[in-house]
Structures are given as structure tokens and as C-alpha cells.
Amino acid sequence: xxxxxxxxxxxPFKEDGSVDYEGIERLMEFQVSQGVxxxxxxxxxxxxxxxxxxxxxxVTERVCKAAGGRCTTIAGTGSxxxxxxxxxxxxxxxxxxxxxxxxxxxxxxxxxxEIRREYIGPIAEGFPEISVIPYVIPGxxxxxxxxxxxxxxxxxxxxxxxxxxATGDLENMRRTRELCGEDFVILSGDDDKTFPMMxxxxxxAAGVISVASNVAPKxxxxxADLVLExxxxxxxxxxxxxxxxxxxxxxxxxxxxxxxHVTCRARNPLAIKTLMRILGIPSGPCRRPLGKMTRKGxxxxxxxxxxxxxENAWVLEPVGEFFGVDxxxxxxxxxxxxxxxxxxY
Numbered sequence: 001x002x003x004x005x006x007x008x009x010x011x012p013f014k015e016d017g018s019v020d021y022e023g024i025e026r027l028m029e030f031q032v033s034q035g036v037x038x039x040x041x042x043x044x045x046x047x048x049x050x051x052x053x054x055x056x057x058x059v060t061e062r063v064c065k066a067a068g069g070r071c072t073t074i075a076g077t078g079s080x081x082x083x084x085x086x087x088x089x090x091x092x093x094x095x096x097x098x099x100x101x102x103x104x105x106x107x108x109x110x111x112x113x114e115i116r117r118e119y120i121g122p123i124a125e126g127f128p129e130i131s132v133i134p135y136v137i138p139g140x141x142x143x144x145x146x147x148x149x150x151x152x153x154x155x156x157x158x159x160x161x162x163x164x165x166a167t168g169d170l171e172n173m174r175r176t177r178e179l180c181g182e183d184f185v186i187l188s189g190d191d192d193k194t195f196p197m198m199x200x201x202x203x204x205a206a207g208v209i210s211v212a213s214n215v216a217p218k219x220x221x222x223x224a225d226l227v228l229e230x231x232x233x234x235x236x237x238x239x240x241x242x243x244x245x246x247x248x249x250x251x252x253x254x255x256x257x258x259x260x261h262v263t264c265r266a267r268n269p270l271a272i273k274t275l276m277r278i279l280g281i282p283s284g285p286c287r288r289p290l291g292k293m294t295r296k297g298x299x300x301x302x303x304x305x306x307x308x309x310x311e312n313a314w315v316l317e318p319v320g321e322f323f324g325v326d327x328x329x330x331x332x333x334x335x336x337x338x339x340x341x342x343x344x345y
Contacts, residue, residue, distance in 0.1 A: 038072030
């Protein structure tokens with residue numbers, strides 16, 4: 001379990017901002033048709049901060065139902081309130097999720113000790129039948145579950161047997177492997193780190209919870225499978241084909257204002273949802289306070305996708321086949337990105 005590609009599914013919205021539940025079903029059919037190992041519902045990519053808990057539960061339920069046992073389902077149930085996370089985990093278990101993802105509690109910033117004793121531990125103990133995957137991403141949360149506490153959790157709770165690692169710190173990952181042992185699963189939380197994490201014997205990651213696989217599930221799954229089979233040179237070629245898409249998970253641009261230059265950072269899932277809208281994949285807009293890209297940011301996204309289409313069209317061909325669109329045409333038709341960027345900073 002937990003080997004390969006697990007797509008961090010976007011939550012599609014309608015233009016009025018409501019959740020597009022029919023869109024979820026189409027996205028799930030696309031993912032399953034491309035052979036992904038599993039899908040994560042309502043993670044950061046699924047815009048969990050802006051969903052009500054009622055919506056959160058419904059999205060998880062629809063994803064589990066649409067999966068129909070054809071792939072593993074992971075539900076994002078993390079919170080900065082243990083009580084909320086317990087309730088969400090209970091619901092996820094009830095509707096059929098095989099695992100839950102628990103992001104480190106953001107903003108209130110508990111210590112690693114507190115994360116272990118007052119958050120992950122109680123949830124793992126309360127739901128021993130479901131796999132619990134801590135999600136370590138200090139850049140988003142301002143706190144971090146340390147390898148030492150993760151190892152204690154793994155020793156005390158058999159259902160804590162994997163981690164989503166998004167620290168960007170390879171030494172931290174090596175420490176996790178050293179303390180947690182060979183039976184513990186490390187999953188990449190950053191698409192661009194997946195290949196080095198999987199090929200470093202001191203880390204030995206088993207796969208990725210991927211953003212890019214929203215548009216290229218077959219290729220990301222293939223890259224992971226090839227590494228797991230020991231076909232590293234072939235996997236490296238797939239990695240190279242995917243690299244432009246890995247580079248747009250977050251897009252940074254320098255923008256001009258009347259007061260000088262500023263850095264604008266379009267964070268996940270803005271760029272991937274923008275590309276999905278251009279390609280005709282159900283996604284809809286992001287919810288506020290996420291908004292639109294700048295024109296420069298849009299050009300970065302377009303150039304990345306065009307490069308993939310120009311040099312490795314096979315990566316995006318499944319999009320055209322499944323959704324019945326002309327990928328090449330949409331990447332060059334300005335009508336396909338009208339209204340998707342701010343006209344001025």
C-alpha cells in the first residue's frame with residue numbers, strides 16, 4: 001500500500017463558487033482510467049481552507065463513491081483543531097476512505113511533542129482501522145512534526161505507517177528513514193522532489209502525492225512505477241518530460257507597480273487550476289482569497305504546457321482523448337484563457 005502516484009485532486013467549482021460535484025465524478029473517472037494508485041480528496045490542492053466542513057465531507061464522500069474500490073482513497077481530515085480532525089476522520093472512515101492525511105496544525109503552531117501527543121496520537125488511537133498519514137509541510141504551517149516524534153508514533157501506532165514529506169529537506173527525510181525503519185513509507189509531497197527522493201537509497205520514497213498528476217496522471221504514475229521496478233534511466237526520461245509541469249506548482253513573477261517592482265507568488269492550486277481550465281478539464285476558479293494569475297504568470301503556465309506538448313505530447317494526450325479536446329489548439333487559442341488573469345497588477 002502507498003506505492004506509486006496519488007493525485008492530490010483539485011476541488012472543481014462552478015462559476016458561482018459552489019462545488020461542482022459532477023465535475024468531481026469526471027475528474028475521478030479520468031484519474032482511474034489513467035491507472036493512478038490513488039486519490040487524495042480535500043488536501044491543500046483541493047482548497048480545504050475555503051471549504052465548509054459540510055462541503056468537505058461531501059467531497060470526500062463523492063470521491064470515495066466515485067473510486068468504487070478501483071483505487072486507494074485518502075481523505076484530507078487535518079485541522080488546527082484536534083476535535084475537528086477527529087470528527088472529519090470519523091466521517092472519512094464511515095464513507096470508505098482507506099487513509100487520512102493529517103497536516104501539521106497551522107497558525108497555532110504546536111510543538112512536535114504536542115503534535116504527536118495531542119493530535120496525531122489521539123486520532124491514530126481512535127481509528128486503528130484506518131491508515132493515518134502525517135503531512136509535514138512547515139512552509140505552509142509554521143510548525144513541524146520531527147522525525148523523532150514520527151518514529152515514536154510509528155512504534156506506538158501500527159496504522160501510522162506513512163508520511164507525506166514536504167519539508168524540501170533531504171537530510172530530514174534521511175533521518176526519517178533512519179529512525180522509522182525500512183517498513184515505513186515516505187511519500188513525496190513535492191513533485192519536483194519525487195525522483196531524487198525515490199532514487200536516494202537513504203530515503204527510499206515509495207511514490208508521490210502529486211499536484212501535476214491532475215493533468216498528467218499516467219505519466220506521473222509511470223515515473224513512479226519505473227523507479228520502483230529499478231528502471232531508473234527510463235524513469236529519468238519521464239521525469240524530464242514532466243519537469244515543466246513540476247515547475248508550475250508555484251509560479252513566481254516580478255511585477256511592476258507604480259511604486260516599484262514586487263514579487264508575485266501564485267501558490268498551488270492556482271497555476272494547476274488555471275492550466276486545467278485552459279485545457280478544458282473540470283476545475284473552475286479558485287475560491288477567494290485565491291484569485292487569478294498575472295499575465296506574466298499565465299505566460300509561464302502556457303509556456304510550460306506548450307513545451308511538454310511540443311517535446312513530449314504523449315504526456316498530455318490522455319487529456320485530449322478523455323475530455324474530447326484539442327490540446328494543441330487550446331494552448332494557442334487566446335479565447336481559452338480569456339478572463340483567467342488580472343489585466344493589471
